[in-house]
Amino acid sequence: MRYAGIDIGSRTIELVTVDDRGEQQDSLQTETGFDPIAQAKELIAKVKFDHITATGYGRSLFEIAFDSSTVTEIKAHATGAWTLFPEALGVLDIGGQDSKAISLRNDGRVKKFEMNDRCAAGTGKFLEIMAKSLGYGLDEFGTEALLAETDINISSMCTVFAESEVTSLIAKGENRREIARGVHESVVRRAAAMVNRVAGEGDIVFTGGVGKNPCIVSLLVEKLGRSVFIPDDPQAMGAFGAALLTWQANSGQ
Amino acid sequence: MAEDYRLMWQEMGLDLEAHDALLGVLGQAYEDIYLAQKNRPEGMAYFDFVMSEVHGLRIRELLDEKKAGRKIIGSYCVFVPEEIALAANATLVGLCSGADFATEEVEKLLPRNTCALIKSSFGFKIGKVCPYLEGADMVVGENTCDGKKKAYETLGNMVDNLYVMDLPQVKSENGRALLKAEFYRFMEAVEELTGVTVTAESLKQGIQTVNAKRAAIHRLSLLRQADPAPISGLDALLANQVFFYDNPARFTESVNKICDELEQRVEAGQGAFPKRTPRILVSGCPQAVPNWKLPMIVETSGAVIVGEESCVGERGTRNLTGESGTTVDEMMESLVDRYFKVDCAVFTPNSDRLDHIKEMAAAYKAEGVIHYGLQFCQPYIMESIPVENALEEDGIPCLRIDTDYSLEDAGQLKTRVEAFIEQLR
Numbered sequence: 001m002r003y004a005g006i007d008i009g010s011r012t013i014e015l016v017t018v019d020d021r022g023e024q025q026d027s028l029q030t031e032t033g034f035d036p037i038a039q040a041k042e043l044i045a046k047v048k049f050d051h052i053t054a055t056g057y058g059r060s061l062f063e064i065a066f067d068s069s070t071v072t073e074i075k076a077h078a079t080g081a082w083t084l085f086p087e088a089l090g091v092l093d094i095g096g097q098d099s100k101a102i103s104l105r106n107d108g109r110v111k112k113f114e115m116n117d118r119c120a121a122g123t124g125k126f127l128e129i130m131a132k133s134l135g136y137g138l139d140e141f142g143t144e145a146l147l148a149e150t151d152i153n154i155s156s157m158c159t160v161f162a163e164s165e166v167t168s169l170i171a172k173g174e175n176r177r178e179i180a181r182g183v184h185e186s187v188v189r190r191a192a193a194m195v196n197r198v199a200g201e202g203d204i205v206f207t208g209g210v211g212k213n214p215c216i217v218s219l220l221v222e223k224l225g226r227s228v229f230i231p232d233d234p235q236a237m238g239a240f241g242a243a244l245l246t247w248q249a250n251s252g253q
Numbered sequence: 254m255a256e257d258y259r260l261m262w263q264e265m266g267l268d269l270e271a272h273d274a275l276l277g278v279l280g281q282a283y284e285d286i287y288l289a290q291k292n293r294p295e296g297m298a299y300f301d302f303v304m305s306e307v308h309g310l311r312i313r314e315l316l317d318e319k320k321a322g323r324k325i326i327g328s329y330c331v332f333v334p335e336e337i338a339l340a341a342n343a344t345l346v347g348l349c350s351g352a353d354f355a356t357e358e359v360e361k362l363l364p365r366n367t368c369a370l371i372k373s374s375f376g377f378k379i380g381k382v383c384p385y386l387e388g389a390d391m392v393v394g395e396n397t398c399d400g401k402k403k404a405y406e407t408l409g410n411m412v413d414n415l416y417v418m419d420l421p422q423v424k425s426e427n428g429r430a431l432l433k434a435e436f437y438r439f440m441e442a443v444e445e446l447t448g449v450t451v452t453a454e455s456l457k458q459g460i461q462t463v464n465a466k467r468a469a470i471h472r473l474s475l476l477r478q479a480d481p482a483p484i485s486g487l488d489a490l491l492a493n494q495v496f497f498y499d500n501p502a503r504f505t506e507s508v509n510k511i512c513d514e515l516e517q518r519v520e521a522g523q524g525a526f527p528k529r530t531p532r533i534l535v536s537g538c539p540q541a542v543p544n545w546k547l548p549m550i551v552e553t554s555g556a557v558i559v560g561e562e563s564c565v566g567e568r569g570t571r572n573l574t575g576e577s578g579t580t581v582d583e584m585m586e587s588l589v590d591r592y593f594k595v596d597c598a599v600f601t602p603n604s605d606r607l608d609h610i611k612e613m614a615a616a617y618k619a620e621g622v623i624h625y626g627l628q629f630c631q632p633y634i635m636e637s638i639p640v641e642n643a644l645e646e647d648g649i650p651c652l653r654i655d656t657d658y659s660l661e662d663a664g665q666l667k668t669r670v671e672a673f674i675e676q677l678r
Binding site for chain 1: 645650662664665668669671672675676
C-alpha cells in the first residue's frame with residue numbers, strides 16, 4: 001500500500017508518498033500556477049497510491065475535485081516535523097505566502113500555534129521580491145547575504161514599504177550585500193519573535209521553502225539560541241506530514 | 254417580504270433602494286448559513302419567520318404600538334434596563350448591527366481604525382436602512398468604551414433624540430452609586446418621553462417580563478450542556494440576537510417551546526451534530542445580526558459552539574433581577590444589583606469575567622475557547638491575552654481571533670479554526 005499527501009501551497013505543490021512502514025517513497029514538486037487543480041492532477045498521475053490527504057490553502061479545492069480527506073497545514077507540518085525530529089518542541093514554517101509557529105506536545109500533537117496570514121511580510125514572497133529589487137537570483141540571495149560583514153537595518157515590515165526602502169538604499173549607494181543581510185535580519189527578527197511567543201523553549205524544526213535559505217537558517221540559530229533542525233527537503237514537510245496522517249488513518253497505525 | 258411594507262418604509266424615511274440591497278444580502282446570507290444547516294429543531298421555524306419579517310411585520314407591530322401611544326426606545330448596550338422602559342409604557346429594541354454599510358461615508362465621520370460594530374451603526378444611520386433606528390422615539394447611547402463614547406458625540410448631530418447614559422468603570426461603591434443614579438435619570442427621561450409615571454406595580458411587571466425572557470434563555474443554555482448538543486451554536490446565537498428585537502412575551506413563549514422540543518431531543522440522544530463533536534465556547538465581543546461569520550466557520554469545520562460569553566449571549570442575559578422589592582426604590586436597588594454584575598471589558602479590574610469564562614467552559618464541557626475580538630476593540634482585545642493565559646494554565650486551549658465584518662479573511666480564519674479543532678481531537 002502507498003499513502004500520499006499533497007500540499008497545495010500558494011507558490012508550489014508538493015506530493016509525497018509513504019509505504020506501509022511510513023517511510024518516504026516519492027517526493028514531487030510543481031508550480032501552483034493559476035490552475036492548481038490541473039497542476040495537482042498532473043502530479044498525482046505520476047505516482048501510484050491508495051489513499052491521499054490534501055493540505056495547504058488549496059486543500060478544499062482538492063477535496064471537492066478528488067473527494068479526499070483534508071488536514072490543515074498546521075497539523076501536517078507538525079506531524080512531518082515531529083516524525084523526523086521527535087525531540088523537537090516547536091516548528092517554524094515559512095512558506096510562500098504565510099508563516100506560522102507551532103508548539104508541540106511530547107507526542108507530536110499541536111499544543112498552540114500562531115499564524116501570520118494577513119500579508120506577505122516575513123514570508124518567501126517577501127524574500128523573493130527583495131531579491132529581485134537587489135538583482136539577485138533567489139538561489140544566491142541567502143549565500144550572498146551571508147558574505148556581508150555587517151547589515152543595514154530595514155525597518156519596514158510591509159513588503160511594499162520595504163521594497164521602496166531597499167530602492168532608496170540602493171540609490172544612496174549602500175552595499176548590496178549589506179542591504180541583503182538587512183532584509184534577512186528583518187525576516188528572522190519577526191520569525192524568532194513569533195517562535196518565542198508560541199514555543200518558548202526546546203528544539204525547533206524549520207520547515208517550508210525558506211528553510212533552504214542558508215542566511216535565514218544561520219541568523220535564526222543565532223537569534224533563538226537553540227537547536228534548529230532542517231529536514232532534507234523542508235518544502236515537502238507539509239506533504240510528508242499529510243502522507244503520514246493518511247498512513248495512520250488507513251493502516252491502523 | 255411582502256410588497257405592502259414598501260410604503261411603510263418610505264414613510265419612515267428609509268432609502269428604499271439601499272434597503273432592498275441590504276435585505277437582499279441578509280436574505281441570501283440567512284439562506285446560505287441558516288437554512289443550509291442540518292438537524293435543526295422544528296421550533297426554529299419561528300425564528301426563520303421572525304428573521305424573514307425582521308424589517309416587516311415586527312416594524313408594523315412597533316408602529317401599531319406607537320399609534321396606540323407607546324414609545325419605542327432603541328439601545329446599543331445590555332446596560333440599558335429594559336425593565337424601566339417597559340414600566341413606563343415603552344418598548345426597548347436593540348440597534349447594534351452586524352454588517353458593513355456605507356463604509357466610505359462612515360469614514361468621513363469616524364477614523365478608519367474604529368471597530369466594525371460602531372462603524373456599522375453609523376452606516377445604518379447614514380444609509381437610512383434601519384427601520385428600528387428610524388422608528389425610535391429615543392435613542393440611548395452609553396459611556397462604555399472610548400470608541401462608543403466619542404462616537405455618540407458625533408451621532409448626537411445625526412439623530413435628534415439621542416440620550417446618553419453614563420456608566421461606571423470600576424465595581425466600587427461609588428461605581429454602584431453612579432449606576433443607580435443613572436438608572437433613576439433614565440427612568441425620569443423615559444417618563445418624560447411617554448408621560449407615564451413608573452409605579453411599583455408597573456416596575457414589578459417590567460421586571461417579571463424581562464426575567465421570564467432571560468429565564469427562557471437560561472433554560473435554552475442549560476440544554477446546550479448535553480452531548481450531543483441538541484441545537485447548533487448558530488441557532489442558539491440567533492435566539493440570543495432576536496432577544497433584542499422581539500415582543501418579549503412572544504419571545505419567551507417561543508424559546509420555551511423550543512426548549513420543550515430540545516428536552517425531548519436530549520432525552521432521545523439526538524443532536525444538531527453527532528455525539529463527541531468537539532465543543533467550543535466563544536468568548537468576547539458581541540455578534541449582532543447578521544454577523545454570523547465565526548459560528549458559520551466553526552460549525553462547518555466539524556465543531557459545535559455550546560455557549561457565547563458575550564453581550565449577545567450569557568454576559569447579557571445571565572442573572573435574574575430579584576423580585577422581592579415592593580417599592581420602586583427597592584426594585585431599583587434590585588435592578589442595580591443585577592446590572593452591576595455585567596462583566597463588560599470596560600470595567601477595571603475585571604476578574605469576574607475571567608471566572609465566568611472558566612465557569613462556562615466547565616459547565617458547557619467546552620474543550621476549547623475561541624476568543625472573538627473585533628479589530629480595534631481595545632477593551633476585549635486587551636483582555637484576550639490574560640484570558641488566553643488563564644485558560645491555558647487550566648489546560649483549556651484558546652484561540653484568539655481579531656476580525657471584522659468583512660469576509661476577506663474567511664479563508665485564513667477557516668484554516669486557523671480547523672487547526673484549532675484538530676488540536677482538540
